[in-house]
Amino acid sequence: MKKAGIIMVIGSLLLLGLFKFPLWNIMLGAPQYPDPLGMNIYIDGIQGVKEFDLQNIDGLNHYIGMKTIPKPEEMWEFSVFPKVILGMAVLGVLIGFLGFFEKLNYKFFLGWFLLMSVLGVAGMYDFNNWLTDYGGNLDPHAIIKVTMPDGSPMSYKPPLIGYKKLLNFDVDSWPHLGGYLLFVGMALTLVAFWIGRKATLKRVK
Amino acid sequence: MKNKFKLSIGLMVAALAFTSCNNSSSSKGALGSSIAEKVYIAPGEHDSHYAFLSGGYSGNLLVYGLPSGRMFKEIPVFSQFPTNGYGYSEETKPMLETSYGFIPWDDSHHPDISQTNGELDGRWIFINGNNTPRIARISLTTFETEEIIEVPNSAGNHSSSFITENTEYVVAGTRFSVPVPQRDMPINEYKGNFKGALSFISVDPDHGHMDIKFQVLMPGFNYDLSHPGRGKSHGWFFFTTYNTEEANSLLEVNASQNDKDFIAAINWKKIEEYVNNGGGTMMPANYAHNLYDEATHTGTSTMKKEVRVVNPSEVPGAVYFLPTPKSPHGVDVDPSGEYIVGNGKLSANLTVHSFTKMLDAIEKERFDGEAYGIPILNFEDILAGSVEQAGLGPLHTEFDGQGNGYTTFFISSEVVKWKLGTWEVLDRKPTYYSVGHLTIPGGNSRKPFGKYMFAMNKITKDRYLPVGPEMEHSAQLYDISGDKMELLLDFPTHGEPHYAAAIPAEIIKGNSKKFYKLAENEHPRKATTGAETKVVREGKNVHVYMTMIRSHFNPDNIEGVKVGDKVFFHVTNLEQDFDVPHGFAVIGANNAELLIGPGQTRTLTWEPKQVGVWPFYCTDFCSALHQEMQGYVRVSPADSDIELSWSLGE
Numbered sequence: 001m002k003k004a005g006i007i008m009v010i011g012s013l014l015l016l017g018l019f020k021f022p023l024w025n026i027m028l029g030a031p032q033y034p035d036p037l038g039m040n041i042y043i044d045g046i047q048g049v050k051e052f053d054l055q056n057i058d059g060l061n062h063y064i065g066m067k068t069i070p071k072p073e074e075m076w077e078f079s080v081f082p083k084v085i086l087g088m089a090v091l092g093v094l095i096g097f098l099g100f101f102e103k104l105n106y107k108f109f110l111g112w113f114l115l116m117s118v119l120g121v122a123g124m125y126d127f128n129n130w131l132t133d134y135g136g137n138l139d140p141h142a143i144i145k146v147t148m149p150d151g152s153p154m155s156y157k158p159p160l161i162g163y164k165k166l167l168n169f170d171v172d173s174w175p176h177l178g179g180y181l182l183f184v185g186m187a188l189t190l191v192a193f194w195i196g197r198k199a200t201l202k203r204v205k
Numbered sequence: 206m207k208n209k210f211k212l213s214i215g216l217m218v219a220a221l222a223f224t225s226c227n228n229s230s231s232s233k234g235a236l237g238s239s240i241a242e243k244v245y246i247a248p249g250e251h252d253s254h255y256a257f258l259s260g261g262y263s264g265n266l267l268v269y270g271l272p273s274g275r276m277f278k279e280i281p282v283f284s285q286f287p288t289n290g291y292g293y294s295e296e297t298k299p300m301l302e303t304s305y306g307f308i309p310w311d312d313s314h315h316p317d318i319s320q321t322n323g324e325l326d327g328r329w330i331f332i333n334g335n336n337t338p339r340i341a342r343i344s345l346t347t348f349e350t351e352e353i354i355e356v357p358n359s360a361g362n363h364s365s366s367f368i369t370e371n372t373e374y375v376v377a378g379t380r381f382s383v384p385v386p387q388r389d390m391p392i393n394e395y396k397g398n399f400k401g402a403l404s405f406i407s408v409d410p411d412h413g414h415m416d417i418k419f420q421v422l423m424p425g426f427n428y429d430l431s432h433p434g435r436g437k438s439h440g441w442f443f444f445t446t447y448n449t450e451e452a453n454s455l456l457e458v459n460a461s462q463n464d465k466d467f468i469a470a471i472n473w474k475k476i477e478e479y480v481n482n483g484g485g486t487m488m489p490a491n492y493a494h495n496l497y498d499e500a501t502h503t504g505t506s507t508m509k510k511e512v513r514v515v516n517p518s519e520v521p522g523a524v525y526f527l528p529t530p531k532s533p534h535g536v537d538v539d540p541s542g543e544y545i546v547g548n549g550k551l552s553a554n555l556t557v558h559s560f561t562k563m564l565d566a567i568e569k570e571r572f573d574g575e576a577y578g579i580p581i582l583n584f585e586d587i588l589a590g591s592v593e594q595a596g597l598g599p600l601h602t603e604f605d606g607q608g609n610g611y612t613t614f615f616i617s618s619e620v621v622k623w624k625l626g627t628w629e630v631l632d633r634k635p636t637y638y639s640v641g642h643l644t645i646p647g648g649n650s651r652k653p654f655g656k657y658m659f660a661m662n663k664i665t666k667d668r669y670l671p672v673g674p675e676m677e678h679s680a681q682l683y684d685i686s687g688d689k690m691e692l693l694l695d696f697p698t699h700g701e702p703h704y705a706a707a708i709p710a711e712i713i714k715g716n717s718k719k720f721y722k723l724a725e726n727e728h729p730r731k732a733t734t735g736a737e738t739k740v741v742r743e744g745k746n747v748h749v750y751m752t753m754i755r756s757h758f759n760p761d762n763i764e765g766v767k768v769g770d771k772v773f774f775h776v777t778n779l780e781q782d783f784d785v786p787h788g789f790a791v792i793g794a795n796n797a798e799l800l801i802g803p804g805q806t807r808t809l810t811w812e813p814k815q816v817g818v819w820p821f822y823c824t825d826f827c828s829a830l831h832q833e834m835q836g837y838v839r840v841s842p843a844d845s846d847i848e849l850s851w852s853l854g855e
Contacts, residue, residue: 018249035783051781052781052782055781056781059754059755059780059782063828064828067346143830144829
């Protein structure tokens with residue numbers, strides 16, 4: 001259980017990378033933008049990859065009637081997400097320590113993982129809702145209105161993950177360093193669970 | 206044992222692979238050495254070198270790429286440039302102020318890139334205005350003219366603008382000697398009375414700001430070209446002279462009588478020391494110093510009222526004359542600083558002086574007379590050698606850093622490659638036609654980049670499709686990396702390039718600015734937000750504080766302007782992205798348009814003369830809604846009582 005506890009602690013601590021590195025990144029390239037515009041999504045707000053990227057994305061988006069990219073104070077998520085991540089990291093470290101000193105069952109490791117997964121899926125769901133609104137809730141007086149072949153207005157929703165072509169833009173949406181640290185951290189807690197389980201079962205035998 | 210065997214087979218296979226590889230590449234030889242391939246830059250690829258060609262009578266500086274010969278930009282320097290409003294906008298008009306008032310034009314000749322330790326550092330490029338003597342400094346981050354200083358006591362600022370090896374000075378010599386100070390006197394009393402001022406303009410190492418440190422008042426010869434000593438000869442400067450006859454009329458005959466003229470060798474370190482100790486005389490003068498501030502986006506012009514002059518006789522041992530045959534034009538110093546090449550333009554030979562021998566002769570005081578108190582050295586004592594019968598009419602020499610010189614010959618229309626030290630001619634190639642200067646990147650520094658050389662020709666004739674009697678000039682690019690020069694490309698140039706400076710692209714391309722930060726804009730009449738836009742009347746002057754962003758002006762409706770008003774449009778481009786300029790043009794403007802870079806503020810003055818509603822619009826196709834980027838000014842009669850008002854989107 002000692003080894004499992006340490007891995008649990010390390011895995012949980014990796015979540016803290018989200019305070020330093022972006023969770024997600026969306027890049028927008030086009031013929032006129034050989035140097036693509038980009039936004040880095042942090043748990044506490046959205047920042048441009050380059051100094052004026054957000055301003056320039058907003059500048060382009062005003063033609064198609066998209067709202068400006070939200071400031072941290074404009075979305076509750078950016079104040080809640082940091083608290084959730086910090087809380088889960090503290091909880092994970094606590095569980096890890098207690099596991100290390102054999103005060104806790106290895107099943108708590110799995111419990112933490114499942115809770116984190118539920119929160120993560122909820123977060124992704126919320127993020128996707130925002131993307132849908134951001135890309136679809138357009139100003140009716142937009143300068144350029146593009147409709148789909150079926151007559152419905154085009155949505156400029158960036159992909160949740162992966163690549164999509166939006167008019168002249170090539171949009172890439174992928175996790176960034178903070179996101180990868182989160183995934184690795186979560187995977188480690190699962191590893192901690194397996195190791196803890198193995199160690200416990202061995203002892204029982 | 207078996208393993209060893211396998212290994213040797215492996216090596217054999219590898220060797221075969223290598224040889225067959227070599228074979229295949231040499232069998233592709235014809236294609237591999239295709240000249241087209243050597244100058245072809247695929248779409249989207251970058252050239253390996255920047256070349257800055259003077260614009261001659263365009264007064265500007267042109268930026269080209271090598272080896273493609275493509276032109277990238279015309280940088281306005283001494284001439285008004287309606288294309289972007291330089292010299293027309295209120296911010297840039299002060300750049301063209303002189304003691305003669307506003308001068309809209311000049312003749313630009315010799316660009317030179319700043320150096321550190323004798324190597325190109327790519328911070329600034331300097332260029333001379335020949336007609337109304339001035340020196341300009343152009344930033345190699347913004348590629349805009351940042352400073353122009355007028356040179357007093359000078360006329361025909363031709364032996365300029367060459368810099369010392371740590372950019373301590375940019376040097377400007379006068380081609381025409383004149384009375385100093387200027388006065389009313391008979392022209393035929395020239396001899397002995399006129400002076401030739403050689404100006405040493407200090408360059409601030411941090412900001413590049415120029416200040417005339419001293420002028421050496423030389424005898425009344427014509428000072429044609431100059432170059433700094435470098436390496437061992439650092440601290441000296443060399444000027445060619447012609448008309449040592451001091452003729453004041455029909456110079457083509459009267460200034461060609463002496464078998465030898467001089468190269469003037471100036472020990473500027475010695476004079477600098479003299480001046481630093483209070484030497485020289487402050488003389489009343491009147492000359493403009495124009496400085497552009499990148500933060501305020503505005504130039505200011507101030508008149509300077511005195512200049513320090515030094516008579517060579519005050520500083521013994523600072524100035525010597527090196528006899529040089531036949532009215533030398535260019536004087537060029539090899540990368541080591543040892544050889545000083547005099548290009549005697551009426552001669553078939555090139556004369557090369559030795560710096561070491563020169564110092565030796567000075568030390569032994571082996572003089573062959575003097576001129577106006579300046580010792581003349583003995584030609585034979587200082588001669589390093591001469592390149593015999595190299596061609597007709599040598600003008601200029603550059604160096605490849607491999608021990609070779611390349612000299613242009615105007616009359617025989619060719620470039621000749623010769624070896625330093627042995628003085629033998631190695632190769633010659635024709636130019637089309639009548640070449641003036643030539644340029645090797647860094648070819649007049651301690652460290653030339655000897656891959657390309659280009660020749661700038663005075664006569665074009667049949668090289669391109671005919672376009673009437675007046676044609677642009679022509680340049681030829683040569684590959685000089687092999688034993689023989691190879692002509693690669695003909696390309697037309699703009700105006701009349703004299704000299705050019707070239708530099709490997711990697712030294713400067715990373716420094717090129719993409720836009721001006723709005724947060725750093727300190728223009729006194731900027732508007733950086735909608736809230737800062739306004740229209741203010743100050744008597745007959747109406748100031749419009751306007752912004753522009755894709756794809757509108759703010760405000761775009763203005764009322765309350767009257768006939769007889771002077772309207773100042775202070776327009777700020779709010780874009781913060783690379784290559785998103787906007788233009789501003791208003792009907793009936795008697796000046797030009799404005800082309801305003803992202804983050805920049807520019808002012809156009811408009812004097813409405815007729816009642817009506819008059820449009821203005823963006824001239825640079827900025828966006829899909831560019832055609833919508835327009836506005837109106839209502840102009841009412843002079844006695845109208847309509848109040849000023851302005852709006853956007855109402």
